[in-house]
Amino acid sequence: MDFPFVKEAISQLFSKPSCAMYPAVESIAAPRYRGRIAFDPTKCINCLMCERVCCGGAITHTVEKTEEGDKITRSFNLGCCTFCAHCMDFCNHGAIQLTQDYHMIATKEEDLIVSGTFIKKPPVKKAVPPKPAAPAAPAAPVGADAPGGPKETAAPAEAPKPRDDGKPVQDPAKCVYCTICARKCPAGALTVDRAAKTWTLDEDVCVGCGTCAAACPKNAIIM
Amino acid sequence: MILEAVKYLAYVLIFPGFLFCFLTGLLLSGIDRKLVARMQKRVGPPILQPFYDFFKLCGKETIIPAAANRTVFLMAPLVGLAGLVVLQLFIPVFSFTAFSSVADVIVILYLLLIPALSIMIGGGATGSPYAGVGLSREMVTVLSCELPLVLVLLAVCKKVGAATGTGLCFSLTEIVRYQMANGSLLGKLSMIPAAVAFLMVIPGETGSHPFDAAEAETEICEGMLAEYSGAPLGVYKLSHSVKILSMTSLFVMLFLGGIGGGIQNLVLALGLAGGAAGALTILLDVIVLFLLCVILTAVAISFVHAVTARLKIEQIFKYYWTVVSALALVSLVLAWYGL
Amino acid sequence: MFKKLIEESTGKSPWLFHINAGSCNGCDIELVSVLTPRYDAERLGFKLAGSPRHADIVVVTGPITAQSLPRVLRSIEQVPEPRCIVTMGSCPQSGNVFRGSYSICGPLSKYVHVDVDVAGCTPKPEAVIDGLALATQILQEKRRAMK
Numbered sequence: 001m002d003f004p005f006v007k008e009a010i011s012q013l014f015s016k017p018s019c020a021m022y023p024a025v026e027s028i029a030a031p032r033y034r035g036r037i038a039f040d041p042t043k044c045i046n047c048l049m050c051e052r053v054c055c056g057g058a059i060t061h062t063v064e065k066t067e068e069g070d071k072i073t074r075s076f077n078l079g080c081c082t083f084c085a086h087c088m089d090f091c092n093h094g095a096i097q098l099t100q101d102y103h104m105i106a107t108k109e110e111d112l113i114v115s116g117t118f119i120k121k122p123p124v125k126k127a128v129p130p131k132p133a134a135p136a137a138p139a140a141p142v143g144a145d146a147p148g149g150p151k152e153t154a155a156p157a158e159a160p161k162p163r164d165d166g167k168p169v170q171d172p173a174k175c176v177y178c179t180i181c182a183r184k185c186p187a188g189a190l191t192v193d194r195a196a197k198t199w200t201l202d203e204d205v206c207v208g209c210g211t212c213a214a215a216c217p218k219n220a221i222i223m
Numbered sequence: 224m225i226l227e228a229v230k231y232l233a234y235v236l237i238f239p240g241f242l243f244c245f246l247t248g249l250l251l252s253g254i255d256r257k258l259v260a261r262m263q264k265r266v267g268p269p270i271l272q273p274f275y276d277f278f279k280l281c282g283k284e285t286i287i288p289a290a291a292n293r294t295v296f297l298m299a300p301l302v303g304l305a306g307l308v309v310l311q312l313f314i315p316v317f318s319f320t321a322f323s324s325v326a327d328v329i330v331i332l333y334l335l336l337i338p339a340l341s342i343m344i345g346g347g348a349t350g351s352p353y354a355g356v357g358l359s360r361e362m363v364t365v366l367s368c369e370l371p372l373v374l375v376l377l378a379v380c381k382k383v384g385a386a387t388g389t390g391l392c393f394s395l396t397e398i399v400r401y402q403m404a405n406g407s408l409l410g411k412l413s414m415i416p417a418a419v420a421f422l423m424v425i426p427g428e429t430g431s432h433p434f435d436a437a438e439a440e441t442e443i444c445e446g447m448l449a450e451y452s453g454a455p456l457g458v459y460k461l462s463h464s465v466k467i468l469s470m471t472s473l474f475v476m477l478f479l480g481g482i483g484g485g486i487q488n489l490v491l492a493l494g495l496a497g498g499a500a501g502a503l504t505i506l507l508d509v510i511v512l513f514l515l516c517v518i519l520t521a522v523a524i525s526f527v528h529a530v531t532a533r534l535k536i537e538q539i540f541k542y543y544w545t546v547v548s549a550l551a552l553v554s555l556v557l558a559w560y561g562l
Numbered sequence: 563m564f565k566k567l568i569e570e571s572t573g574k575s576p577w578l579f580h581i582n583a584g585s586c587n588g589c590d591i592e593l594v595s596v597l598t599p600r601y602d603a604e605r606l607g608f609k610l611a612g613s614p615r616h617a618d619i620v621v622v623t624g625p626i627t628a629q630s631l632p633r634v635l636r637s638i639e640q641v642p643e644p645r646c647i648v649t650m651g652s653c654p655q656s657g658n659v660f661r662g663s664y665s666i667c668g669p670l671s672k673y674v675h676v677d678v679d680v681a682g683c684t685p686k687p688e689a690v691i692d693g694l695a696l697a698t699q700i701l702q703e704k705r706r707a708m709k
Contacts, residue, residue, distance in 0.1 A: 009262040009529040018264045019602045022688050023695065029686060056658050078681040079655035104681035105693045107700075109671070112655070112681050256604075264599040268607055275575040275607060279618070282568035282705055284642035286615060353613075440612030452615035452642040 034083040034098040037076045041116030043095035046072050047209030049186045050087035050096060056080045059087060068119050075115035078104055092210040162222050166208040170199045174220035181212035181221060234312060234321040244311050247513060248465035249273040254517055255431075255467065255525045262529035273464055280457030288450050290350035299345030300451075300458035306337025307465045314472050315399050317483030317508040327393035328376045331473070335372075335428065338462050339365045345455075346447020357446020360536050361430075361437035367543035368427040371420050374551035378417040379477050382408060382558040399480040407481030417554030418478045423547045425470045425523040427539065430463065432528035436536045467524065471516040474523075482511060572618070572644070573702040575607040576694070579617030579641065583634045583670075584660075585624030588684040589651040593621060596694075601687045608694060614640040619697050625653035625660040626668035638674055644704035646697045648678045650690065655679050 020027060029035060051059045058080035064071040076087075076096075088096045106112045160169040168181075168190075177197050182190040189206035192199050213221040234240055253270040260267025269275075287293055312321045313331055343361055346354035377391075383401045384392035392398060398408075408414040427434040438446045448459055475482075486507045490500050534542065582590055596603045597610060611617045614637045626634060638647065647670075652658040654670040661668075670676055677700050680693035 003530050005530045009526065012264050013258070013261050017261065017266045017602075018599055019266045019605065020600060021266070021605075022601060022691050023606075027688050033686075035682075035686075056652065056656075057661060058656075077656065079652055079679055080658060080661070081652055081681070082659055082683045102682065102686040102689045103692055104685070104689060105696055106679040106681065107677065107696070109655075109679070112679060260602070260604060265602040266605040267602070268604050269574075272575065272607060275571040278567050278571035279575045282565075282572055282708075283618075283644070286640065286642050440610075444613040445611075445616065448616070449613045450615060456616060 029100040029102050031100070033100050033102065034085045036078065036099050036101040036104055037081065037087075037114050038097045038099050039074065039076060039114055039116040040095045040097070041074070041118035043093045044072075044074060044116070044118055045093055045095075045207050045209055046070075046074075046118075046120050047092070047186050047207045047211065049090045049092070049209060049211055050074075052186055053086040053090045054081075055084060055086065056082045058082075066119065069121040071117060071119050073115055073117045075113050078112040078114060079106070079109060090211075092214055160222055166223065167203060167206050168201065168208070168210070168212050168221045168223055170201075171220045171222060172199070174218045175199060176218055176220075178217065180215050180217065184211050184215040186211060235308070239312050239314070239316060239319075239321045241308050243509075244308055244465045244468060245461065247516070248461065248468040249277060251467050251471070251516055251520050252464035255520050255528075258521050258525035259528050262525065273460070277457045277461055280452075280460065281454050283453040283456075285453035285455060286450075288349050288351065291450065292348045295344060295348040297455060299341045299348065300455045300462065303338040303341030303345075303462045304458050304465070306334055306341065307462055307469055310334040310337075310469050311465070311472070313395070314469065314476055315396055316472075316505070316512055317399065317476075317480065318403070318487060319505050319508055320396050328380060328395060328398075329393060331395065332369075332373065332376065335469070336365065336369075338466055342447050342459060342462075345451070345459075346449075349447075349450035351450045353444045353449040354447045356443050357437050357449070360443075361447065363536050363540055364427060364430065364434060364437050367540040368424050371543055371547040371551045372424050372428065374548060374555055375417045375421045375424065376477075378551060378555040378558045379408060379414070381555060382411065382414060385558065385561055395476060399476055399483060402480030403484035403487065405481070406484075407479045409478040410481070413554055413557035414478065415554075416550040416557075418474075420547045420550040420554070421474055421477065422519070422523045423550075424543075425467075425474065425519070426527050427543060428470050429466045429524065431467075431524045433531040433534050434539050435533060436539060439533060467520055468516060471519040471523070472512060474519055475512055475515045479515060482515070483508065486511060569702060569705055572705040573698055575609075576618045576646075576698045576701060577609045577611040577616055578619050578621055578694070579611050579614045579637070580621045580623070581630075581634050581637055583622055583624035583630040583654065583668075584627035584666075585651070585653060589623035589653070592684045592687055593623065593650060593690060596687045596690050601691065603691060603694065606691075606695070606698075614638070615642060617641050618644070618701055619646045619648055619694065621648045621650050621694075622654045622670055623650045625657045625663075625666050626670055628665045628667050631667045631673070634670070635673055644701055644708060646677045646701045646704070647674060648680060648693055648697045649676050650680045650693070651685060652681060652683045655681065658683065 051061065058077045059074065061072055061074045083098065085098050088098050104112065160171050163169055177192055177194045177199065179192045179194055182192040186209060187205045187207050189202045190212060210223050213223045236242060250270065252273045256272060257267040257270050287296055310331060313334065339361060343358050346358050379398060380391045380393055383398045384390050387401060402408055409418050426432065430438055438448065448456060451459060486504060490504045490507065495503060580593055595601060620638055620641055622634065649655050649670055653660065654668060657666050657668045660666050678693050678697045680689055682689055
């Protein structure tokens, strides 16, 4: 018979135990620990990206129509969360943070729900003049490119400017019509036709989340 | 007559009997748990933890399985505890003896079996298959411990008997008295293998760590205790603790009885007379006995627990019938030749 | 006085019984790590019991699969009163990523009253200790409420 721990046992008897005395001594989680979700409703634009990427289906929202606009309550059920931080990674506006707080103890189910409410104002209707301009802008270069016209003059002249309502603008000189932006758009506001080389934005649907701009491999979308 | 009855009642209920067993037994088992934890780099539970466990179990609901025999199921733990308390009455505390004159080593051998039997009967009465497996394992464990234990006791009896000229001396009181006059048996060369063998028997007899195949909580749900809950379970846990006290104090009386002589001399040197001297002797006896029991628990139970992993049942059997029995036999042969 | 003693002791010696109801093993490992020398829940009196009849606190991990459901309920029924049920991790509370699967019967709260939820996937051992400490308090209150 072999007793490999005899020395260890005797020496440990006369030395300090290696316990972390937790309830008496507070312990802090590692810097990038993914704990309780902190939601900042003022930053949220209701792009629904977080709900789309959540693998546990922990993120839900309710909409309540009010005079000021849609009153949206987004709630995170920590009892359903896998703490994968996908929502945090995909949130373009930094509204979701996974904190170092690991004390998620509850006696009732409501204790585990983190939620935030914000009012989303309807799109400003006076933005009618730019509306025809937006489809017109991409249309012009398409027409200009087709005859193999003056590239040098067309590209700088048509360089798009960011819009004041925070919605995306396409730079036709850079765009290759790869359709990634349309596929990434959580609201389904973009339609890109590869063959016809068109890029159209449905402004009523767009929430201005910026996912298309972040996803564009050519940086052809400006917010 | 009534005074006599009250005295014996006090013996049974208070001093070497129930209350003493309850307090020291649970305290020893708390010290054991603390020491094991410290040897494993842990802080460990408070020393009073077995008391908390016992009282908590008293406050729990007792579920009686439908398949169980109700009377046997509830009475078996009490029988086991009673057996141990009686055993403790027969083990002298150095110069103090409650009932030792009527009982000898053979009675102690019988009484040592009662807790194991009670746990087997109680477990068997539940009708649980886990209890069945635990029961067969417990039986083998008891059987394997018994042979070296008998050999050790025989060696001691022969040694004392040869010295006092009675052939074989089975009286524990005589054994302790001999040691008080002639020094502890542990100091005799021929008794050292027997003492080592007895130390090895202690964990097996109390069912503590490497030999706890019968109560393996991780594989057979604590075997015979699987169906027990509430107060009966608490009584079994108490019996387990008291058994630690019984085995360690038996070791002290068999091999370290000479210390009692030292205590008597000390009290004599203080120059006290009459009742005061007697009371002081008993007090010192108990304190010394308790300290020795703690040391023995630390060496034979806690230390062995911390450095070993659980043995299989056939390994237990083989270990006791070869290594430990051989040690005891060496001692017996040496004692027979008068060494 | 005896009643008070029992009440005090109930809070100091909670024994755990762990049921794996189809867990991925993450929570099981974290629960065991609570009992290792690093966190050593035994210093607070916690002990892993082998049989549900010895337990005070039942810790359930896993999303309650169809196979495990009757066994979980039977094990919980066998725990003597006062008892406390703790769900560990997100799975028994909601089903987590397994939710909606044909073989998942969760959440556990559909079948029994759950006393404490410890959220996390998997919870940190400190969080488990927090949850068990809360469960112990509830246990003590339940004992107090008993006759």
